[in-house]
Amino acid sequence: MYLGVDVGSVSTDMVVINDRGEVLASCYVLTGGRPIGAIQKGLKEIESQLESGGKIEGVGTTGSGRHLAGVLVGGDVVKNEITAHALAASWFYPDVQTVIEIGGQDSKIIIIRDGVPVDFAMNTVCAAGTGSFLDHQAQRLGIPICEFGDYALRSSSACRIAGRCTVFAESDMIHKQQLGYGHEDIIAGLSRALVRNYFNNVAKGKEVLPLVVFQGGVAANQGIKRALEEELDLEVIVPKYYHLMGAIGAAMLAKEEVQRKGSTSFKGLGISGFEYTTKSFLCDGCPNSCEIVRIFVQDDLIASWGSRCGKWNVEG
Numbered sequence: 001m002y003l004g005v006d007v008g009s010v011s012t013d014m015v016v017i018n019d020r021g022e023v024l025a026s027c028y029v030l031t032g033g034r035p036i037g038a039i040q041k042g043l044k045e046i047e048s049q050l051e052s053g054g055k056i057e058g059v060g061t062t063g064s065g066r067h068l069a070g071v072l073v074g075g076d077v078v079k080n081e082i083t084a085h086a087l088a089a090s091w092f093y094p095d096v097q098t099v100i101e102i103g104g105q106d107s108k109i110i111i112i113r114d115g116v117p118v119d120f121a122m123n124t125v126c127a128a129g130t131g132s133f134l135d136h137q138a139q140r141l142g143i144p145i146c147e148f149g150d151y152a153l154r155s156s157s158a159c160r161i162a163g164r165c166t167v168f169a170e171s172d173m174i175h176k177q178q179l180g181y182g183h184e185d186i187i188a189g190l191s192r193a194l195v196r197n198y199f200n201n202v203a204k205g206k207e208v209l210p211l212v213v214f215q216g217g218v219a220a221n222q223g224i225k226r227a228l229e230e231e232l233d234l235e236v237i238v239p240k241y242y243h244l245m246g247a248i249g250a251a252m253l254a255k256e257e258v259q260r261k262g263s264t265s266f267k268g269l270g271i272s273g274f275e276y277t278t279k280s281f282l283c284d285g286c287p288n289s290c291e292i293v294r295i296f297v298q299d300d301l302i303a304s305w306g307s308r309c310g311k312w313n314v315e316g
Contacts, residue, residue, distance in 0.1 A: 002058045002258070003046070003266070004251030005039065005073060006084070006244075007031065007065030010104025010132065011217065012038035014046050015247040016056065019255070021091055025049035026244055035065045036276050036295075039072055043272040058264045060084075060254030062246050071295060071303035072276070074267035077250070077257040084249030086110050086117040089213045091252060092239055097209040100228065100236070101245075102198070102218035104131040109203045123202040131218045137173065137190060141183060148187055152223025155188030162193065169193055191223040195231050212236045215245045283307055 001024060006013040009031060016025040027045040031038045060077040061069040062084040070078040081101075089099045090112060099110040107130055111119040123130075138145040152158075159181050162168045169190070176186050212234055218224055219242035228236045241248060258264050274297055283290045283306075292312045294304040304314040 001056050002251040002255045003056050004247035005061045005069045006246035007063040007069045013244050013247040014042045015244050017251045040272040047269040058254035058258035059266045060250035062250040074265040077253045082120045084246045088245040088249035095211045096213045098212045100214045101216040103216040149222035151184050152188040152191045155184040158188035159185050161189040191227040195227040214238050217243050
């Protein structure tokens with residue numbers, strides 16, 4: 001079995017796959033600004049789902065917190081989200097040529113040709129095209145985010161909402177409410193605005209060809225899926241494990257790495273019970289003033305990174 005860990009700003013996702021790429025266990029944990037706690041909670045959940053006697057042969061990490069996760073779990077491979085998402089999409093859909101991924105805090109597009117990623121783009125600056133923006137608007141409208149897509153599908157006449165900026169979009173939504181538009185039409189308009197934002201920023205200049213696979217937490221929203229299909233005039237496929245594709249890709253990369261080197265660095269599921277502390281300081285050794293992050297178990301330093309020159313880097 002192989003473990004994949006995807007640590008993002010909103011959620012920490014984990015999966016365990018077998019040699020055939022089948023998902024045996026999975027979990028979704030809110031990161032909540034505490035990635036170490038989220039990783040430990042996820043490992044406990046994974047352990048509870050696995051049958052006794054099962055052994056994890058390798059582990060891969062990805063996401064914005066991949067380096068931290070790699071240190072904590074003993075990662076055999078630490079890879080960026082582009083590689084992980086592209087590999088997972090190609091595994092489940094060998095004919096995929098375009099991957100659209102929209103998560104809680106960022107969004108990306110990956111162009112694949114003949115099974116090889118050839119181009120990509122990410123948006124990590126504007127929140128108007130991400131899940132956190134939808135969550136905020138769902139709270140403001142008093143509608144559970146899990147019902148947002150259903151509202152959009154019931155719309156008969158979506159209103160036009162400015163989607164280039166979160167501030168303008170929210171102001172426009174309030175104005176449309178004052179004009180008497182119903183929630184269904186406003187949410188459908190918001191879905192279209194998010195998709196326009198995505199194609200005007202993230203996917204601008206990219207050649208989108210079928211098969212198109214839609215991944216990330218926002219893929220659960222059927223209103224966004226429909227808006228994508230209307231914009232592209234193409235069918236958009238949402239995988240069964242749409243919210244876990246990064247973790248699945250990381251697990252597959254771990255499998256490849258362990259088979260190559262013949263052993264694993266995985267520290268075991270028992271690390272979920274360790275007490276970790278994190279400290280940081282600014283190095284004054286040169287004008288770069290690098291922020292050095294250090295992780296301790298009790299008083300023992302197990303990892304340190306952040307210096308451009310490598311002076312303080314320790315990987316345990």
